[in-house]
Each structure stands twice: as C-alpha cells, then as structure tokens.
Amino acid sequence: MTITAKTTPSKARQIASISAILLLTGTTLSACSRTSEAQAAVQEAQRSFNDVAAGDPTASEQIAEQTYKETEQLVAEHAGSDDGFAEAAAVSLSLAKLGQASLASSEASKIETQALLKARVIRGMINQWLTADAIAQAASLFDATDELNEINNLIALRQADVKQYKQQRKEVEVRITTLESQIADLQTKAAAERNESGALELQMPRVSATKAAQIVQRVREHTLKADNYELEAIRIEGVVGQLKPGAKEIGLNVDKATSQIELLQNALVELEQRKQSSKADQTQSTNDAAQALANLKAAVDDYANFRDTQVQQANDQAIALNKSAIAALRDANKAVKQVATLTKASAQQSLAETYARQAIGHAEAQLLYQSLIEANIPGDWATPEQKTRAQQLQARQDANDAYINAAASLRRAGTQGEAREKIEATAKRLEALAGLQPEPEYNPDQDNMDSEMDMNNMDHSDMDMDMDMDMDSPTQDDG
Numbered sequence: 490m491t492i493t494a495k496t497t498p499s500k501a502r503q504i505a506s507i508s509a510i511l512l513l514t515g516t517t518l519s520a521c522s523r524t525s526e527a528q529a530a531v532q533e534a535q536r537s538f539n540d541v542a543a544g545d546p547t548a549s550e551q552i553a554e555q556t557y558k559e560t561e562q563l564v565a566e567h568a569g570s571d572d573g574f575a576e577a578a579a580v581s582l583s584l585a586k587l588g589q590a591s592l593a594s595s596e597a598s599k600i601e602t603q604a605l606l607k608a609r610v611i612r613g614m615i616n617q618w619l620t621a622d623a624i625a626q627a628a629s630l631f632d633a634t635d636e637l638n639e640i641n642n643l644i645a646l647r648q649a650d651v652k653q654y655k656q657q658r659k660e661v662e663v664r665i666t667t668l669e670s671q672i673a674d675l676q677t678k679a680a681a682e683r684n685e686s687g688a689l690e691l692q693m694p695r696v697s698a699t700k701a702a703q704i705v706q707r708v709r710e711h712t713l714k715a716d717n718y719e720l721e722a723i724r725i726e727g728v729v730g731q732l733k734p735g736a737k738e739i740g741l742n743v744d745k746a747t748s749q750i751e752l753l754q755n756a757l758v759e760l761e762q763r764k765q766s767s768k769a770d771q772t773q774s775t776n777d778a779a780q781a782l783a784n785l786k787a788a789v790d791d792y793a794n795f796r797d798t799q800v801q802q803a804n805d806q807a808i809a810l811n812k813s814a815i816a817a818l819r820d821a822n823k824a825v826k827q828v829a830t831l832t833k834a835s836a837q838q839s840l841a842e843t844y845a846r847q848a849i850g851h852a853e854a855q856l857l858y859q860s861l862i863e864a865n866i867p868g869d870w871a872t873p874e875q876k877t878r879a880q881q882l883q884a885r886q887d888a889n890d891a892y893i894n895a896a897a898s899l900r901r902a903g904t905q906g907e908a909r910e911k912i913e914a915t916a917k918r919l920e921a922l923a924g925l926q927p928e929p930e931y932n933p934d935q936d937n938m939d940s941e942m943d944m945n946n947m948d949h950s951d952m953d954m955d956m957d958m959d960m961d962s963p964t965q966d967d968g
Contacts, residue, residue: 580829583815583829583832583836586836590807590811590814593806594811596803598846600803601800601847601850603795604795604800604853607788608854609738610788611785611789613745614781614784614788615860616749617752618781618782618785618866620643620752622778622781624636624760624778625778627640629771636760640756640760643749643753644750644754647746654740654742654743654746661736662736665729668729672729676719678715679722680715682714683711686708689711690708692704693705782867785866786868789861789868792854793873796850800850804846804847808840808843808844811836811839812840815836815837818833826903827902830899830901831899834895834896834898834902835895837892837895841888841890841922842888844884844885845885845922847888848884852877854873855877858870862874888922889924890923892919892920892922893919893920896917899916900912900916
C-alpha cells in the first residue's frame with residue numbers, strides 16, 4: 490500500500506490494474522453466481538482496466554475517462570447483493586468510479602494550482618500598492634527626506650531578498666540534480682533486477698519441477714526488488730515534481746524583487762522632481778495608488794469568484810465520485826469481501842487526499858485575506874478571512890475522518906501473515922496523517938487468537954450478518 494500527496498492519472502491506472510487482478514482472482518475462487526452476463530461484464534471490465542493501466546501515460550485523459558464511464562455503464566446493471574460475479578460487478582463499478590475520481594482529482598489539482606498562481610500574483614500587487622501608496626503619501630510633503638530614506642531602505646531589503654532568493658534557487662537546483670541522479674540509479678537497478686528475473690524465467694522449461702519452484706522463488710525476489718526500486722524512484726520523482734515549481738517560483742521572486750527595485754529607484758527620481766513640482770507629482774502618485782488599488786481589488790474579486798466556482802466545482806466532483814466509489818461497494822460483502830474492503834480503503838484514502846488538498850487551498854486563501862488585512866488594504870477582508878479559515882478546518886477534519894476510515898477498512902480486509910503486518914503499518918501511517926497518536930504495538934498472533942475464539946462462537950448465518958454490517962456501516966461508507 491502507498492500513501493500519496495495527491496491523486497494522479499498514473500495512480501488511477503495502478504489502482505485499476507492491481508484491483509482488477511485481485512477482483513478476478515477473488516471472483517474465480519469464491520463466485521457462486523451463474524449469471525453469465527455478469528461474468529462477461531466483469532471480464533470485459535478487467536480488459537478495460539488493463540487497457541487503461543497498460544496505456545501510454547501521456548495518452549489523452551479524455552480517453553481514459555471515457556473508458557471508465559463505459560465500464561461503469563457496462564457493469565452497473567449487474568452490480569447487486571448476490572454472491573459471485575454480481576458482487577464482482579459491484580467492485581468493478583467502484584473501480585470505474587474510482588478511476589473517474591482520480592482523473593477528476595487531477596483536474597481539481599490543476600485548478601487549485603491556477604488559484605494558487607492567482608493568489609501569488611495578488612501578493613505582488615499588494616506590494617505594488619504599498620509602494621504606490623507610500624509614494625503618494627510622500628508626495629504630500631515638500632521635504633521628502635524621510636521618504637527618500639524609507640525607499641532606500643526598501644531597496645536595500647529588496648536587494649537582500651534578491652541575494653537570498655538566488656541562493657535558495659541554487660540550493661534547490663542542486664538538490665533536484667542530486668535527486669534526478671538517484672532516480673536514474675534506481676531505474677538502472679530496477680532494470681537489472683527485471684533482466685535477472687527474465688533470465689531465470691527462461692530456465693524454467695528446461696529444469697525439474699523442484700528446481701522450477703526454486704527458480705520461481707528467485708524470480709519473485711528479483712521482481713520484488715525491482716518493484717521496490719521503481720517505487721522509490723517514483724517517490725523521489727514526486728519530490729522532484731514538488732521542488733521544480735518551487736525553483737520556478739523563487740526565480741519569479743527574483744524578477745519581482747528586481748522589478749520592485751527598479752520601481753523604487755524610479756521613485757527616488759520622482760521624489761527629487763517633486764521638489765520642483767510637488768503638487769503635480771502628488772496628483773499623479775495619488776492616481777497611481779488609486780489605480781493600483783482598483784486593480785488589486787479587481788484581482789481579488791476574480792480570485793474569490795474563481796475559487797467559489799471552478800475550484801469548488803472541481804473539488805465537489807472529485808469528492809462526489811470518490812463517495813460514489815465507496816457507496817458502490819455496499820453490494821460486495823460476501824464472495825469478494827476482502828477485495829471490496831481493500832478497494833474501499835483506496836477510495837477512502839483518495840477521498841482523504843482530495844479533502845487534504847482542498848484544505849491547503851482554503852489555507853492559501855485565508856493567508857491571502859490575512860495579508861490584505863495586515864497591509865491595511867481598504868475593504869472588508871475579515872469576513873472572507875473567517876470564512877476560509879472555517880472551510881480549511883472543516884476540510885482538514887473531513888480529510889482526517891477519511892484517513893481514519895481508510896485505516897479501519899484496511900484492518901477489516903482479513904489479510905494474514907506478512908501482508909497483514911504491512912497493511913497494519915499502512916493503517917498506522919494513515920492514522921498519523923489524520924493526527925492520531927501511534928497505537929500500541931500491533932500483535933497479529935493475539936488478533937488471530939481472538940478471531941478463532943469469535944469464529945467458534947458463531948454459526949454461518951452470524952458470519953454473513955457480520956459481513957453485511959461491516960460493509961453497510963454508515964461511518965465507513967460516508968468516508
């Protein structure tokens with residue numbers, strides 16, 4: 490199991506591929522439905538999931554979305570409360586919705602990024618207004634000594650900022666280069682393990698069954714190593730992906746600071762000229778400040794409208810699709826219960842990540858309004874500041890609840906052995922993301938003993954009822 494900072498189309502492909510394999514395997518072992526149409530629909534869904542998972546990662550997202558929608562329509566009529574392929578159809582329906590949710594979450598992330606860029610532009614406009622307003626006030630005095638000193642100090646600060654930003658950019662670029670080198674090394678190691686695994690597989694037809702079994706174990710070991718190398722490379726790629734926008738932003742900060750220095754230096758010239766034409770300069774600077782304020786307020790209005798419409802709609806769609814994926818699994822609680830539970834955990838984690846990203850967006854908006862207040866920009870900024878603060882807290886709470894639900898679903902999967910230990914570790918990490926304190930050390934042996942005692946005290950009808958109640962729990966299904 491993996492925990493990611495955001496949902497991407499590639500993650501949707503991974504979920505579709507892994508869950509489809511688990512789904513069909515579990516169905517083959519436990520299905521008792523004789524509905525051939527449901528079976529055909531599930532198998533066609535598997536082929537669709539495999540097509541998306543094995544597709545070109547640069548392929549059109551519209552094609553992937555269309556595939557998920559077609560798959561949803563294919564299996565929706567077969568998803569029911571019966572055992573076997575009817576339940577497998579319910580899981581396929583959930584996976585199709587989860588794939589759509591992943592694409593919607595990716596789109597919401599892009600729109601959140603646009604909002605973030607708008608906010609940063611507004612921050613620059615605040616600085617411009619502060620500069621223009623300072624010049625307007627300075628122009629009201631014939632003796633501009635204090636104003637000249639203030640501007641010189643601002644120039645010194647901006648020059649110090651330029652120096653600091655350049656150093657920060659250099660450090661980030663060095664780190665990116667180092668991480669990219671690590672990625673290349675991990676990919677090389679993964680390729681070597683894949684080659685070794687392939688070479689061993691070629692030996693299997695020419696050896697005895699006993700030897701072949703030994704080779705299978707070795708192939709598995711090399712494959713697991715390759716997977717681990719690739720997963721680590723993907724993790725580092727995510728870090729690099731987060732660093733690159735930061736390096737670009739630092740470069741923009743250098744340009745902004747340099748531009749501000751030029752403006753301030755021009756202001757020095759203007760103040761000198763005001764000694765000869767104070768009244769004319771005062772009128773001009775006042776008009777400039779008014780125009781800067783008008784532009785700033787227009788930009789803030791555009792930003793607020795963008796968040797209330799496009800950002801909110803994109804997040805609402807991603808959240809609704811994730812919840813639909815969770816709800817679809819209510820009809821899969823017997824024959825494929827384990828697969829359904831793991832799929833539910835994936836959907837709940839995806840829901841949590843969507844809420845978490847939404848909380849970050851609200852936090853960014855709250856900080857922007859706080860900046861407007863601190864800069865004494867005319868206008869009522871306290872109301873939207875309080876609103877976005879409340880939205881941030883609510884989204885963070887929703888994310889925490891979804892993380893906790895995902896952890897609970899993982900623990901209900903009923904896995905054993907090493908897989909159970911890994912799932913428990915993942916559940917604890919999810920709970921850590923929700924802000925919970927680490928739980929006491931997990932003891933699978935004690936849990937197995939408890940389970941055996943419970944099993945001895947219930948008949949088959951009790952077991953079916955227990956599974957039904959687990960899958961229909963409102964707390965978990967609501968994410």
